[in-house]
Amino acid sequence: MNSIKQLFQKKENNLLSIYFTCGYPKLEDTTKVIASLEKSGVDFIEVGLPYSDPLADGPTIQESSQKALENGINLDIVFDQLMTIKETNHTPLVLMGYLNQMLKYGEDKFCQKVVDCGIDTLIIPDLPMVEFENHYQELFDKYGLNNVFLITPHTSEERIRKIDSYTKAFIYVVASSSITGAKGEISNHQVAYFERIKAMNLKNKLIIGFGISDKSTFNTACQYANGAIIGSAFIKDLGENGVENINNFITPIIS
Amino acid sequence: MKSKFHPDKNGYFGQFGGAFIPELLYPNVKELADNYIQIIESEEFQTEYKSLLKDFVGRPTPLYLAKRLSEKYGATIYLKREDLNHTGAHKVNNTVGQILIAKKLGKTKIIAETGAGQHGVATATVCALMGLDCTVFMGEKDIVRQSPNVARMKMLGAKVVPATSGSKTLKDATNEAIRYWIQNPDTFYLIGSVVGPAPHPDMVARLQAIISEEMKWQLKEKTGKENPDTIIACVGGGSNAAGAFYHYLDDEEVELIAVEAAGLGVNSGESAATSQLGQVGVIHGSKTILMQDEYGQIVEPYSISAGLDYPGVGPLHAFLYESGRAKFMNATDKEALTAAYELTKMEGIIPALETAHALAVLPKMKFKKGQVVVINLSGRGDKDLEIFIKYLEE
Numbered sequence: 001m002n003s004i005k006q007l008f009q010k011k012e013n014n015l016l017s018i019y020f021t022c023g024y025p026k027l028e029d030t031t032k033v034i035a036s037l038e039k040s041g042v043d044f045i046e047v048g049l050p051y052s053d054p055l056a057d058g059p060t061i062q063e064s065s066q067k068a069l070e071n072g073i074n075l076d077i078v079f080d081q082l083m084t085i086k087e088t089n090h091t092p093l094v095l096m097g098y099l100n101q102m103l104k105y106g107e108d109k110f111c112q113k114v115v116d117c118g119i120d121t122l123i124i125p126d127l128p129m130v131e132f133e134n135h136y137q138e139l140f141d142k143y144g145l146n147n148v149f150l151i152t153p154h155t156s157e158e159r160i161r162k163i164d165s166y167t168k169a170f171i172y173v174v175a176s177s178s179i180t181g182a183k184g185e186i187s188n189h190q191v192a193y194f195e196r197i198k199a200m201n202l203k204n205k206l207i208i209g210f211g212i213s214d215k216s217t218f219n220t221a222c223q224y225a226n227g228a229i230i231g232s233a234f235i236k237d238l239g240e241n242g243v244e245n246i247n248n249f250i251t252p253i254i255s
Numbered sequence: 256m257k258s259k260f261h262p263d264k265n266g267y268f269g270q271f272g273g274a275f276i277p278e279l280l281y282p283n284v285k286e287l288a289d290n291y292i293q294i295i296e297s298e299e300f301q302t303e304y305k306s307l308l309k310d311f312v313g314r315p316t317p318l319y320l321a322k323r324l325s326e327k328y329g330a331t332i333y334l335k336r337e338d339l340n341h342t343g344a345h346k347v348n349n350t351v352g353q354i355l356i357a358k359k360l361g362k363t364k365i366i367a368e369t370g371a372g373q374h375g376v377a378t379a380t381v382c383a384l385m386g387l388d389c390t391v392f393m394g395e396k397d398i399v400r401q402s403p404n405v406a407r408m409k410m411l412g413a414k415v416v417p418a419t420s421g422s423k424t425l426k427d428a429t430n431e432a433i434r435y436w437i438q439n440p441d442t443f444y445l446i447g448s449v450v451g452p453a454p455h456p457d458m459v460a461r462l463q464a465i466i467s468e469e470m471k472w473q474l475k476e477k478t479g480k481e482n483p484d485t486i487i488a489c490v491g492g493g494s495n496a497a498g499a500f501y502h503y504l505d506d507e508e509v510e511l512i513a514v515e516a517a518g519l520g521v522n523s524g525e526s527a528a529t530s531q532l533g534q535v536g537v538i539h540g541s542k543t544i545l546m547q548d549e550y551g552q553i554v555e556p557y558s559i560s561a562g563l564d565y566p567g568v569g570p571l572h573a574f575l576y577e578s579g580r581a582k583f584m585n586a587t588d589k590e591a592l593t594a595a596y597e598l599t600k601m602e603g604i605i606p607a608l609e610t611a612h613a614l615a616v617l618p619k620m621k622f623k624k625g626q627v628v629v630i631n632l633s634g635r636g637d638k639d640l641e642i643f644i645k646y647l648e649e
Contacts (some may be wrong), residue, residue: 052421052552054536055433056277062420074550099275100537104551125277126537130265152276152438159281177279178438 002120003092004150004169007044008205009227015227016218016254018234019046019096021064022081023073025239030081040250041103046123048228049078049097055123058180060117060232062155064239073111075105082117094148094169096123111143121169123148129163137166145188148172153193160200167205170205173197180232182211186220194224215253260571260580266453269577271544271570274452275537279437283444284540286360290453294359295352295461307351308465311384312341314348314356316466318473318629323601330622331481333471334604334632335499344607344634345466345495346377346447352462353445354381357508363442364388368432370397370425370491371562371609372404373634374447379413379583389413390442392432394424397561403638422555424564425491429539448492449569452540463498471502472628478627485510485574488631489613490583491527491563493572495633497550500581510582513572514613516558517585525554529568530576530583538566543573559588559642560608562634592646595636608642 008017018037022030030047037045050065050073057065082093093192095114102110102124114122122145132147140147146169151160154177163171174192197206206225212218213233221228230253237249266272266288274295285608294300308314316336325332337345337534348369357365365382368391373392382389389604391408395417398405408415416435418427429450436444449456449463471481486503490513503509518526533544545567546554548648558564568576575581587595598604606614610633620649622628636643 053426053430055539056279056437057428058434066420069552074552076550098537098551100545100547100553101551103536104534104547104549126275126540128274128276128278128281131273131275134265152279152281154282155278156282174279177440179279179434 002169004044004094004121004146007092011043013226014222015043015207017044017046017096017227017229018042018250019048019229019231020238021048021050021061021068021235022078023050023068023071024064024235025242027069027071027073027077029243030078030084030225032239033246034089034091034093036243036246037250038089040247041254042091042250043227044092044094046094046096047082049075049095049101051098051101052177054098056179058232060235064235075101077088079117079122082119087094093119093120094121094123099124099126111139111145115143116143120144121146123172125150132166150174151197153177157200158239160197160202164202164204167204170207170226171202173206173208175208175211175221178210191224198224209241218253258505260574261459261531262453264573266457268574269572270535271542271573272453272456273542274540275542276452277437277542279440283440284452287458287584290360291356291454291458294356300355300359303355303446304352308348312351313339313349314465315469315473316340318470318477320477321602327601328617328622329624329625330628333627333629335466335629337466337495337633338347338604338606338610338635342373342377342380343637344373344377345498347372347380347465348465348498349373349447349459349462349494350377350381350445353458354387357443359387360443362441364442365438365445365449366390366392366432366435366442367445368392368425368428369447370394370428370564371560371607372397372408372638373607374414375415376404376407376411376507378445378447379408381410382413383411390416390420390435392416392428392435394418394422394428396423397425397428398640401561401638424561425555426555426566433539448494449497449571450492450539450541450567456541456571459494460501460571462499464492464501466495466498466631467500467502470499474627482506482509483627483629485512485626485628486631487514487613487628489510489514489563489574489633490568491516491565491609495571495631497569497571499586499629499631504580511575511580512616513575513581513583514616515583515585516560516563516591516612517587518557518559520587521577521585525557527558527563527565528585529566531585533567541570543567543570544576560591560611560612562607563612584616584619586612590615594645595643596647604632605635605636605643606632608639609640610634
């Protein structure tokens with residue numbers, strides 16, 4: 001059973017996931033951020049692979065990626081860093097990156113490294129379902145990896161049902177038609193969309209992301225899903241207050 | 256007859272193409288994929304498209320025999336005068352077609368990306384013509400080096416949004432346009448080249464195919480044969496080359512030459528010669544050949560020409576390269592400038608810097624006596640005057 005499914009068996013609701021960018025704010029911060037997030041009580045962690053041209057990310061995450069790349073981060077360093085905490089980290093990790101990184105690194109080599117680091121779940125936002133069906137499903141099955149699909153307010157019911165059938169970890173419910181980044185409040189339109197998805201009684205757990213930034217938006221999201229992911233707001237805080245103050249960001253959200 | 260150079264049902268040319276897009280864009284791209292061929296092939300579209308091409312754009316563009324150039328290089332050199340199109344480049348063929356498709360799909364807001372500004376101007380022009388809202392993304396660096404076109408876009412009523420990330424050029428303008436599109440799914444992304452997720456590369460190639468369609472009958476009139484021996488066109492994303500090659504792709508006896516920008520030299524670290532420096536990867540929604548490092552980070556390209564300053568080529572071109580159907584050559588900044596100056600002096604035509612790259616391979620080629628060569632003169636050089644003058648002064 002994958003690490004996320006095991007987590008869901010222990011805890012079904014109010015799951016908090018935090019996205020962070022590897023190698024940000026400093027090259028060596030990757031493992032420190034993970035350790036600190038674990039200590040703060042985060043349920044699972046989305047490990048972001050910095051990319052030069054991240055289409056689905058907003059300015060905050062894009063800038064953190066740019067800084068991390070300037071710091072000298074690359075896939076080999078990320079995998080080396082993750083290997084060093086494989087035994088000590090007990091919080092499930094989900095790896096988020098763009099398809100070109102995997103293609104260029106070598107698909108098999110990439111998957112093997114991910115597995116070696118103790119990670120079993122991937123989010124690749126520019127990997128469409130048709131490509132998954134035609135090629136990547138077989139590759140991921142070979143390595144025991146799970147692919148997380150995103151759904152949006154415009155994804156049809158038929159497509160959502162299909163995604164549900166392919167999913168083995170969780171469905172990433174994108175909160176609005178948007179790139180990543182805090183929007184403040186959750187609107188009535190968004191709530192109607194969350195209710196619509198909840199009413200579909202999908203077999204997989206739902207985690208809401210994009211635009212979740214604080215306790216208020218996290219709590220609202222958790223009313224309609226099993227949990228939520230905070231990304232840009234955390235990256236912003238990390239950039240301003242540093243790794244040593246991660247607890248101060250997390251505690252008010254989960255308390 | 257189905258050509259092997261047409262995409263398959265998933266938008267692939269060989270191993271290249273596809274639609275690698277975030278789920279957020281899926282509905283937009285699917286809507287277009289489900290409808291574009293039916294729209295383009297409809298009598299209603301063809302009537303309106305051809306009418307606008309004739310009376311608004313000024314087509315057919317002449318196929319001009321460049322006598323002095325022919326004499327110098329020992330071939331029969333024709334120039335397909337896309338520079339004489341309204342707005343000054345081939346780009347308008349595509350924007351006229353896409354704006355009609357956008358209207359058919361009921362879209363009222365248009366976005367576009369632009370490098371040299373020619374696509375931005377062509378998009379702003381058709382938006383003005385149709386009374387549609389227009390936003391153009393342009394790299395901050397390109398805004399400076401192509402200021403006449405920025406002024407034209409603004410006069411035409413477009414909002415020009417600077418792209419400030421990365422190299423601040425065409426790649427980044429495309430990223431910004433796609434991000435905006437994600438956040439505003441009701442907009443129509445009027446893409447400027449044969450790049451992007453399927454069906455964009457095929458749609459743009461079909462709309463630019465008017466270039467080779469005209470070449471066929473014009474050559475027949477002038478030479479008695481529809482087919483030239485050689486066609487030369489510059490390639491950034493590759494829309495003018497796709498248009499010039501389109502009706503000749505299956506005529507294997509016609510030599511197709513695509514010319515990329517070598518910048519300061521292919522191996523100088525300051526280049527945009529994708530076929531020489533790139534590997535298979537995914538950029539802006541399609542699998543193609545692109546310049547990248549060993550970890551898949553996209554390498555920032557360089558060329559003096561803003562329209563060729565792009566780290567990838569369209570998937571059709573990647574397939575033409577891999578299959579050997581087209582020969583890929585390149586020209587440096589200096590060679591392009593020299594070629595532009597030569598055409599100006601010998602034929603009285605100031606070409607765009609992009610087009611000058613196509614002209615710059617003439618001295619590198621050996622021609623048989625009477626060899627018929629068509630160079631797609633993709634745009635005019637007014638926008639590049641400042642750079643040309645600086646070079647002349649040097």
